[in-house]
Amino acid sequence: xxxxxxxxxxxxxxxxxxxxxxxxxxxxxxxxxxxxxxxxxxxxxxxxxxxxxxxxxxxxxxxxxxxxxxxxxxxxxxxxxxxxxxxxxxxxxxxxxxxxxxxxxxxxxxxxx
Amino acid sequence: xxxxxxxxxxxxxxxxxxxxxxxxxxxxxxxxxxxxxxxxxxxxxxxxxxxxxxxxxxxxxxxxxxxxxxxxxxxxxxxxxxxxxxxxxxxxxxxxxxxxxxxxxxxxxxxxxxx
Numbered sequence: 001x002x003x004x005x006x007x008x009x010x011x012x013x014x015x016x017x018x019x020x021x022x023x024x025x026x027x028x029x030x031x032x033x034x035x036x037x038x039x040x041x042x043x044x045x046x047x048x049x050x051x052x053x054x055x056x057x058x059x060x061x062x063x064x065x066x067x068x069x070x071x072x073x074x075x076x077x078x079x080x081x082x083x084x085x086x087x088x089x090x091x092x093x094x095x096x097x098x099x100x101x102x103x104x105x106x107x108x109x110x111x112x113x
Numbered sequence: 114x115x116x117x118x119x120x121x122x123x124x125x126x127x128x129x130x131x132x133x134x135x136x137x138x139x140x141x142x143x144x145x146x147x148x149x150x151x152x153x154x155x156x157x158x159x160x161x162x163x164x165x166x167x168x169x170x171x172x173x174x175x176x177x178x179x180x181x182x183x184x185x186x187x188x189x190x191x192x193x194x195x196x197x198x199x200x201x202x203x204x205x206x207x208x209x210x211x212x213x214x215x216x217x218x219x220x221x222x223x224x225x226x227x228x
Contacts, residue, residue, distance in 0.1 A: 034216070041178035043115065043203050043219030044156070086154075098168055099145060101217060 004088045009108040012082075018075040020107050022088030025069045030092045033064060034101070035073045037084040044087065044103075047073065076109045085109070117220035119167065119204050125226045131192040138185055139207030144168070144169045145187040146160055146207075146217060147179055151200040164208075181182045201225075 005023040008078040012018040024033065034049040039076045049056055050071075055062040061074040077083055116139035126132055133198045138145050147159040149172075158171035162181035174177075174196075191198060201224050205217040 022190075041201060041222070041224075043117070043205070043221050045115070046216040046218065050217065100161055100171055101148075101156075102158065103156035105155060 004104055006086070006088050006104065006107045006108070008105065009110070011110050011112055012075075012078045014080060014111055014113050015026045015077055018078040018082065018109055018111070020073040020075075020088075020109065022073070023070045024088070024090045025075065027090050028066050028092070030045065031072050031090050031093065033062065033068075034091065035060070035062065036103075037082075038051045038087070038106075039081075039084040044053050047072055047086075056102040078109075079113065080111050083109060115218040116174070117204060117218050119165070119202075119220035119223050121216075121223060122153065122221065123224050123226075125228065126228055128194055128196060130194050130227075132194065132225065134189040134191070134204075134225075135200050136187045136204030136206075136220060138204075139218055142208055142218070143185065143205035143208045144209060144217075145181055145185070146205040147173075147187070147189050148203045148219075149200050150203065151197075154200075155201075159189070178190065179190050183191060188215060191225070196227050199227045200227055 035047040036044040038044045050062045064071045083110050085106040118137045120135045143164045146161045150156045159173040160179050161169040165181050176192050179189045201222045203222045205219040207217045
């Protein structure tokens with residue numbers, strides 16, 4: 001699986017958009033970008049994933065650059081409950097692939113009032 | 114609530130002992146994964162089962178073993194416990210092996226403290 005690079009920490013004001021970047025310059029054509037978050041020792045929570053098109057769901061939006069070497073997770077209106085460690089993970093979805101996720105250190109997002 | 118349940122929530126035991134952690138996946142999910150999270154190592158994949166069969170192994174020690182039963186629940190057995198085994202142990206489940214909709218759903222974890 002491709003390695004990812006994320007900032008160690010970020011701050012965001014409550015109610016503002018939180019934009020979390022992720023670099024994955026060695027991503028291959030069949031690899032997806034996944035985002036998970038972990039709120040203070042709870043189980044990681046799936047947020048969103050995508051291949052090359054931008055994706056949006058009720059939690060967030062995922063913007064993937066045209067060359068797919070980087071992406072941004074956007075939380076449109078951050079709340080205090082969005083304070084968490086956010087993990088960007090790149091992996092393929094082939095049927096023969098192993099299923100495990102490889103977590104890096106992630107980005108510690110602090111949403112402040 | 115992810116739909117994945119884990120028991121017990123907390124476990125305190127002594128070095129050299131053996132414990133069993135239990136996981137029930139979401140209804141309909143065939144894959145179960147075990148992860149360990151310690152302060153110094155972060156989230157590490159241990160082992161994966163799919164429909165009762167071992168599918169992948171990660172950084173799992175020989176003192177640890179797991180199985181998935183016909184009803185799809187899974188157990189992680191940790192033996193000859195050492196202080197360094199103190200960690201959060203998470204179970205996750207997913208529908209299948211791969212393909213769209215592959216996201217994993219994590220349980221609340223079991224916090225193991227070895228004294």
